Amino acid sequence: MKSESEYATDLDDGTRRSLLRHMLVARRIDEEARRLQRQGALDLWLSCQGQEAAQVGSALAVGPASTVFPSYREHAVALLRGVAPDELVAQWAGRTFCGWDPRRLRFFPYTLVLAAQTLHAVGYSIGQRLQGLEDFVVVYVGDGATSEGDMSEAMNLAAVESAAVLFICQNNGWAISKPAEEQMRTSVAERARGFGIESVRIAGQDPESVFSVCSRATAHVRGQRAPYLVEIQVSRFHGHSSSDAQEVYRSAEDIARTRVADPVTAYAARLSGLGVVNARWLDDVEAELRELRERLVKEYA
Known part of the structure; x- marks a missing residue:
């Protein structure tokens, strides 16, 4: 795994604030959704x-023109792409099959069948x-899910057909209750190279490093007209789902x-220490978060 310094880039303060804001939004909506689930x-x-830095950094890097095929945990990506909080939780309340307009947002519905979205994307x-x-897909x-046959088929097809697909694997170390070391003998990035796909494995705690790596991966896919895989090592705070202890x-x-x-508190502290954000900026974001929470609670509580 390459060190963060090998990919670090000097981002402007506006981009840094955007990264932090989207991470804070994702954290607050996730916390509220967990409460709503416990309330029935x-x-x-x-x-x-625990995965906000990986999701926000990658989603901001690939840009709005890309078409995204998510799994079922990409809430930070969804919110960044323009999915409203009430639209995001609608499917989990059984109100809809999706919740948002996939074509308008270029963000397709969540996929609960493991790895099925990889074939859809290719x-x-x-x-x-x-x-x-426009054929650039993320x-x-x-x-x-990488243990599923669909993932191998998707990588092989993408390589053979030179599909403009960026695979982003968030490796949180657990397939529900099965640890990563019992799932595979090599990294996901190494397996991708076996199919002829260039790849990289990075730590996912710093959104700036993720942004840098995924920006370069995006340039590779667009420039070379070839697939690429980024394996991001992240941490999972809670169980696999609300049904998992x-x-x-x-x-x-x-x-x-x-x-x-x-990653959220660490990045907030870092930007505060650098003077990129101050108490007033954080208060403004907090006011926005309270408004988002109130609208969500009003709709679902």
Whole structure:
């Protein structure tokens, strides 16, 4: 895995503030959705807490022109792409199959069938290319889903057909209760290279590093007309879903270590220390978050 310094880039302060704002929004909406689920307003919820830096950094890097195929935990990506909080949780409340307009936002519905979206993404990219349309596609997948045959088929097809697809694997180390070391003998990035796909494996705690890596990966896919895979190592704060008691298979020390390394609080502290954000800016964001929360509660509580 390459060190963060090998990819670090000097971002302007506006981009840094945007990264932090989107991370804070994602964290607050995720927290509220977890509360709504415990109150019975939602049937299920899969938290993205601990993965905000990876999601926001990558989503901001690929730009609005890309078409995104998510898995089921990409809440920060969804919100950044313009999905409203009430639209995001609608499917988890059983009100709709999706919740938003996939074509308008270029953000397709969540996929609960593991790795199915990888084939959808590759096929969509090839189909767009055949029509002479924008064919740059981003597909998110978790480490557990990479054990599915669909993932291997998608990588092979993308490589053979030179599909303009950026695979982003968020490796949180757990396929529900199965640790990564029991899932695979090589990294996901190494497996991608076996299919002829260039790849990189990075830490996912710093959104700036993720932004830098994914910006370069985007340039590769667009410039070389070839797929690329970025494996981002992240931490999972909560269980696989609201139905999963991770305390049964994870030690209290492991969970505590994960939460201490909180990417949201760490980045907020870093930007505050650098003077990129101040108390007034944070207060303004907090006011925005309260408004978002109130609208969500009014709709679902």
